[in-house]
Amino acid sequence: MSTLKHHPDTAMLVEFSAGTLEPALAICVSAHLHFCDRCRNELLRLDQVGSQIMSQSEPSEVDEQLFDKVMAQIDNLPEQTQNPKPARSNYYPALVEQLIENTGEELSWRKMSPSVDVARLKTGQSDYEVALHKICAGGKTPKHGHSGREFTVVLKGSFSDENAVYTEGDFLLKEAGDEHQPMGAQNGECICLSALAAPIKLSSKLGFLMKPWLRINPI
Amino acid sequence: MLDTKITVIDESKKCMPRASVISTEKRSDRWSLLLVQVGENRDRKAFAQLFSHFAPLLKSFAQASKHDGWFPGLSEELVQEVMIKVWQKASGYKPEKASATTWIYTVARNCRIDMLRRKSNTQHLPLENEDFWHEPDEETPVSLLRQKRSEDKVQASLEQLPKEQDEILRKVYLEGKSHAEASEELGLPLGTVKSRVRLALQKMQILVAPEFRDELI
Numbered sequence: 272m273s274t275l276k277h278h279p280d281t282a283m284l285v286e287f288s289a290g291t292l293e294p295a296l297a298i299c300v301s302a303h304l305h306f307c308d309r310c311r312n313e314l315l316r317l318d319q320v321g322s323q324i325m326s327q328s329e330p331s332e333v334d335e336q337l338f339d340k341v342m343a344q345i346d347n348l349p350e351q352t353q354n355p356k357p358a359r360s361n362y363y364p365a366l367v368e369q370l371i372e373n374t375g376e377e378l379s380w381r382k383m384s385p386s387v388d389v390a391r392l393k394t395g396q397s398d399y400e401v402a403l404h405k406i407c408a409g410g411k412t413p414k415h416g417h418s419g420r421e422f423t424v425v426l427k428g429s430f431s432d433e434n435a436v437y438t439e440g441d442f443l444l445k446e447a448g449d450e451h452q453p454m455g456a457q458n459g460e461c462i463c464l465s466a467l468a469a470p471i472k473l474s475s476k477l478g479f480l481m482k483p484w485l486r487i488n489p490i
Numbered sequence: 491m492l493d494t495k496i497t498v499i500d501e502s503k504k505c506m507p508r509a510s511v512i513s514t515e516k517r518s519d520r521w522s523l524l525l526v527q528v529g530e531n532r533d534r535k536a537f538a539q540l541f542s543h544f545a546p547l548l549k550s551f552a553q554a555s556k557h558d559g560w561f562p563g564l565s566e567e568l569v570q571e572v573m574i575k576v577w578q579k580a581s582g583y584k585p586e587k588a589s590a591t592t593w594i595y596t597v598a599r600n601c602r603i604d605m606l607r608r609k610s611n612t613q614h615l616p617l618e619n620e621d622f623w624h625e626p627d628e629e630t631p632v633s634l635l636r637q638k639r640s641e642d643k644v645q646a647s648l649e650q651l652p653k654e655q656d657e658i659l660r661k662v663y664l665e666g667k668s669h670a671e672a673s674e675e676l677g678l679p680l681g682t683v684k685s686r687v688r689l690a691l692q693k694m695q696i697l698v699a700p701e702f703r704d705e706l707i
Contacts, residue, residue, distance in 0.1 A: 281697060282669055282684045290603045290619065291668040301622040315588065316696045319644045321663040322595030327648065328664065330546030331553055333569060338541050341573050342534070348578070366621055373616045395616055 275307050277441040284310065288317035295399030295422075295466040298366060299442065302424040302464050305364035306440025363426055367464060370394065370401070386410025386455065399466040406430055406455035406463075414452040419468030421445045428461035430454060521590035529580035537577060540590070544576075545569050548598055554664035557606050568605060572598045589641055596623065602666070647694040655690035658683065 279287075279300050286292035287300045304311050363371070371378060374393040383389045388405040403426075406412065422444055429438040432451040437443060445451065455461045521543065527536040552565035575597050583593055600619040607619075648656070658676075661667045667675065673683040691697050 281688050281691065285662060285687055285691070286668055287622075289662045289666065290599045291662070291666055291671075294617070297622050313697065315592075316644070317691075318588070318596055319592050319641050320648070320659065320691070320694070320696060321599065322589075322592040323641070323645045323648055324660060324663045325551045325595050325598070326547055326591050327645075328547065328550045328554065331550040331565075333545045333549050334566060337545065337566060337569065338538065341541070341570050341577075344570070344574055345577050348574075366617070369617065369621060393616065 275309070275438075275440050275442075276435070277437060277443055278307065278310055279303060279442050284314060285317055288314055288321060293396075293398065295394060295396045295401050298370070298394065298401060299422040299424050299464060299466050301366045302364045302426065303440060303442040305366075307442075367392075367403075367426065371403075380405065384412055387412050399468055401464070401466050404463045404465055406453065406461045408455055408459050409457045410455040410460075412453045414450060416450040417445045417447055419447050421468065422466045424464045426462045426464055428459050429456040430461045430463070431456070522585045525576075525580055525583050525590040525593070526585055528577065529583050540576065540594075541573055544594055545573060548572050548594075551595075551598055551664065552602065554660075555602060556665040556667060557602075559606055559610055564605060564609075568598070568602060571605065572601050575601060592641070644694060644696070651690055651693065655686055655693070658686045659690055662687065 283292060283296065283300055287297055292300065304314065362368075370392045374391075377393060378390050380388040380390045383404075386407045387410060389402050390405075391400060391402045394401045404423075406428075422442070423437075424443075425437050425439050425441045427439060429436060430453045431437065432453045434451070436456075521540065524533075524536040524540050527533040528540065548569045549565050552568040553562065555564075572594070576594060579597065583590070588596075597620075600623070603619045648659075651659070658672060661672045661675070662669070669683050669687070670680060672678075673680040676683065678686075688697070
């Protein structure tokens with residue numbers, strides 16, 4: 272758990288803590304936090320910074336009726352039902368499970384290459400395409416470059432590229448212009464969550480076959 | 491543990507920090523205990539005390555917002571919404587994880603963002619902001635003591651930040667500006683904004699391992 276090597280940078284965690292991170296990226300950070308107690312710890316302290324800044328500010332007088340208004344609303348609250356959300360498998364981070372549920376029947380795995388399947392997730396965001404990627408055991412993906420930023424969090428299994436091995440919870444950012452050739456681990460399939468900002472450029476011969484799947488297409 | 495550490499410090503240095511630790515612990519305990527009472531016993535008197543302390547702070551937090559689409563009329567609406575959420579969610583509050591102040595701040599932050607999203611017609615996020623903060627069932631390994639001491643430290647060190655670092659943290663946390671927006675407003679390169687935030691956090695010893703983080707991304 273705490274052996275993760277690849278984390279979101281401080282700026283992302285700060286924006287996540289302050290609530291200003293773009294939702295698609297916040298989804299990736301949230302998935303990483305599920306696996307990483309080190310970043311959860313750091314987030315807790317960043318939240319403390321926010322809370323201390325809030326509590327040091329000059330209190331602002333509130334309408335004297337406000338308390339009664341709030342109590343009246345509390346009295347009219349419907350009976351609290353115990354956790355109305357359905358029990359989840361806990362296989363994926365809760366937020367990812369929820370995105371899968373929200374996507375519902377529209378969730379479909381498509382072949383992107385002989386060894387990679389992709390399923391888009393519905394997030395209502397137009398700037399990023401959020402998707403699950405599945406690389407089969409030992410699967411080799413075509414070498415590709417990125418014309419926009421891509422954030423990836425490993426949810427299950429592991430994969431490697433020229434730079435490193437990425438295991439469950441690892442968080443990677445590929446900047447525009449970065450090239451890499453991910454390979455699934457031999458011992459089982461690898462599932463990743465990704466947020467992609469713009470179309471990927473393929474640099475291998477087979478590339479043109481895959482283009483239709485790689486075009487950014489948020490749902 | 492605190493005591494054994496303090497006994498090795500000489501007497502003259504002992505009094506000051508210890509006194510401040512105790513007073514802050516008492517203070518944060520007070521709100522946290524009240525919140526626990528609200529959660530466990532639906533205690534209205536405890537809730538009224540929380541309300542009179544936090545509602546004015548929440549209102550100024552709301553008024554500080556410089557988000558696009560935020561307007562002054564939303565401030566008391568936010569206070570109401572947050573306090574109702576506090577009542578509803580209090581039973582899930584775990585004092586060993588966060589002080590009442592931090593917990594209520596996170597409720598307020600999430601409400602503020604959700605309120606903005608509801609008012610805007612351009613975003614159709616099928617998620618509430620609190621959904622991003624689900625925690626796995628296992629406990630975050632933060633002991634009660636460390637938790638309180640770090641909160642103390644945060645408060646004290648905030649007051650000692652140089653003006654430009656204090657200003658940037660306020661922009662980020664109170665006004666709700668992204669780093670990119672802050673850079674535009676201050677007329678500073680994005681990298682400068684990021685490093686200013688990081689310097690402030692390093693000074694406050696918020697970052698787990700700054701030397702490790704610097705090599706990332």
